[in-house]
Amino acid sequence: MAAPAPAPAPAPAGLLLAPGAGADRDQPGLVAIDEAVTATGLAVRRMDFPDVLAGRRVPDRPPVLLQAVHQAQAELAAELKVAPQRLVLGGRSTGGRICWLAVADGCPAAALMLLSYPLHPPGRPERRRVAHFSALAVPCRFVSGTRHAFGRPDEVEEAAAAIPGPVTHRWIDGADHSRRRREATVAELVVAWFGALGARRQSASACRACRARSHTRRRRRRVSSGADLGVWSVPGSIKPRGPSVGRTPVVPTLSRPQARPPRPPWKPPLVDDPHLGPGLCLLRQKLLT
Numbered sequence: 001m002a003a004p005a006p007a008p009a010p011a012p013a014g015l016l017l018a019p020g021a022g023a024d025r026d027q028p029g030l031v032a033i034d035e036a037v038t039a040t041g042l043a044v045r046r047m048d049f050p051d052v053l054a055g056r057r058v059p060d061r062p063p064v065l066l067q068a069v070h071q072a073q074a075e076l077a078a079e080l081k082v083a084p085q086r087l088v089l090g091g092r093s094t095g096g097r098i099c100w101l102a103v104a105d106g107c108p109a110a111a112l113m114l115l116s117y118p119l120h121p122p123g124r125p126e127r128r129r130v131a132h133f134s135a136l137a138v139p140c141r142f143v144s145g146t147r148h149a150f151g152r153p154d155e156v157e158e159a160a161a162a163i164p165g166p167v168t169h170r171w172i173d174g175a176d177h178s179r180r181r182r183e184a185t186v187a188e189l190v191v192a193w194f195g196a197l198g199a200r201r202q203s204a205s206a207c208r209a210c211r212a213r214s215h216t217r218r219r220r221r222r223v224s225s226g227a228d229l230g231v232w233s234v235p236g237s238i239k240p241r242g243p244s245v246g247r248t249p250v251v252p253t254l255s256r257p258q259a260r261p262p263r264p265p266w267k268p269p270l271v272d273d274p275h276l277g278p279g280l281c282l283l284r285q286k287l288l289t
Contacts, residue, residue, distance in 0.1 A: 140167045
């Protein structure tokens with residue numbers, strides 16, 4: 001017997017964005033992605049690393065940056081009241097690399113978005129950062145420029161072939177590592193990718209509308225079964241529902257059973273024969289009357 005197909009992964013509910021090394025959450029590229037993705041109804045949070053918050057110029061070590069990503073993801077999941085695996089992690093340059101390390105280390109996520117991923121230091125192609133690529137089973141999106149000094153398109157695609165999860169690449173012609181004046185293009189590519197992932201709108205108004213529709217369906221089921229009409233009937237007396245007119249449900253008509261005639265008052269039998277019992281006396285009385 002064939003193995004059952006795996007259940008589809010839930011749609012992403014939010015996006016966590018991490019900045020590059022030495023930059024803060026207000027990088028123009030991150031702001032553009034935030035505005036574009038938020039317009040689709042998904043929640044977005046742009047985080048800061050501890051070294052930036054403390055005003056230090058030297059970035060923290062990877063364990064400190066990883067802890068910051070874990071904390072930011074937990075806070076966003078608690079705010080949205082969803083599981084951490086419903087969130088997409090990503091960022092620019094070092095921010096994306098730290099998110100990649102977090103997922104490879106076991107952090108649950110819906111997908112990874114890597115913007116200008118630093119595959120290797122400039123001019124050092126032999127020092128590729130691919131140690132944990134084989135541990136990435138989630139969908140990954142690479143967005144970089146064709147003039148990216150940290151990894152040419154052919155180098156990145158060759159290295160990403162080791163990722164077991166689905167991988168897509170988008171290359172911006174003529175863009176370098178900074179992708180200046182290409183923020184709108186990057187934001188459009190990110191929004192299109194979310195659409196391919198099947199991300200649904202999670203706005204408060206949509207959630208309220210879903211709850212209202214669910215309540216209406218439950219109410220109609222209760223009305224069709226007679227639970228809210230305050231009447232009683234015998235089995236089989238409920239008529240089938242007819243077609244609805246517009247949005248007003250057709251209330252089924254219930255019928256009451258015919259009332260039984262009252263029983264006559266009981267009368268004691270006439271015992272006029274001492275040799276007959278009460279039963280026979282009663283039978284003789286009915287026959288005579």
